[in-house]
Amino acid sequence: MAKEIKAGCARPTGGPVGETGKEEPAKDQGVIREVRSMIRVGKKAPDFTAPAYHGGKFVGVQLSEYLGKWVVLCFYPGDFTFV
Amino acid sequence: MSIDSVFVHKMWNDHELSKMVKGGVPFAMLSDTGGKVGTIYGVYDEDAGVETRGRFIIDPDGIVQGFEVLTPPVGRNVNETFRQIQAFQLVRQSQGTEATPSGWRPGKMTLKPGPDLVGKVWEVWKTDMAFD
Numbered sequence: 001m002a003k004e005i006k007a008g009c010a011r012p013t014g015g016p017v018g019e020t021g022k023e024e025p026a027k028d029q030g031v032i033r034e035v036r037s038m039i040r041v042g043k044k045a046p047d048f049t050a051p052a053y054h055g056g057k058f059v060g061v062q063l064s065e066y067l068g069k070w071v072v073l074c075f076y077p078g079d080f081t082f083v
Numbered sequence: 084m085s086i087d088s089v090f091v092h093k094m095w096n097d098h099e100l101s102k103m104v105k106g107g108v109p110f111a112m113l114s115d116t117g118g119k120v121g122t123i124y125g126v127y128d129e130d131a132g133v134e135t136r137g138r139f140i141i142d143p144d145g146i147v148q149g150f151e152v153l154t155p156p157v158g159r160n161v162n163e164t165f166r167q168i169q170a171f172q173l174v175r176q177s178q179g180t181e182a183t184p185s186g187w188r189p190g191k192m193t194l195k196p197g198p199d200l201v202g203k204v205w206e207v208w209k210t211d212m213a214f215d
Binding site: 002011014015038040045046058061064066067068070075079081 | 084085086087088089090091092093094095096099110111112113114115116117119120121123124125126131133134135136137138139140141142143144145146147148149150155156157158159164168171172
């Protein structure tokens with residue numbers, strides 16, 4: 001599932017896969033406004049890749065690899081912060 | 084997932100979290116340096132340069148069933164996350180024939196929406212049940 005990443009000097013990075021959710025500015029009755037799509041319940045979770053530390057290894061994770069399982073995705077402010 | 088690198092994740096796990104949880108963190112600690120993923124999930128705070136406390140429940144079809152976002156100083160209630168997952172799993176297993184009323188937890192009654200239940204919820208479900 002998750003592929004191991006070789007640790008080098010560069011920090012591994014990931015990011016959105018496919019549709020990023022950012023849409024082109026939409027023309028609405030002559031007025032141009034920026035449309036930013038938000039996460040909505042009942043809609044697909046945007047796919048992404050991300051490097052991870054898991055079980056003593058550095059691995060690459062992609063959300064879509066977890067199709068068929070329940071996933072809890074948690075964001076938090078930072079390592080070594082208090083809560 | 085946070086904006087920290089995988090190297091910092093390793094240090095935090097090995098030097099602090101493994102002292103709280105035997106064997107360390109059992110799941111993947113994801114890195115989102117730059118906040119690109121947090122941005123599409125609406126939880127990246129550009130001003131502070133960190134992610135806020137977002138939690139997303141994603142079902143086996145990749146559909147977001149629920150989310151909660153808190154500002155950094157307040158921690159989550161993990162038991163509430165478990166309760167919600169159990170409720171979503173029950174609803175999924177029933178193929179939408181059952182629904183979980185307020186205050187539901189495993190073992191408590193569910194509702195079976197249909198013509199007979201319209202206007203009759205008060206007969207089968209009491210407000211006390213939201214708090215017991």
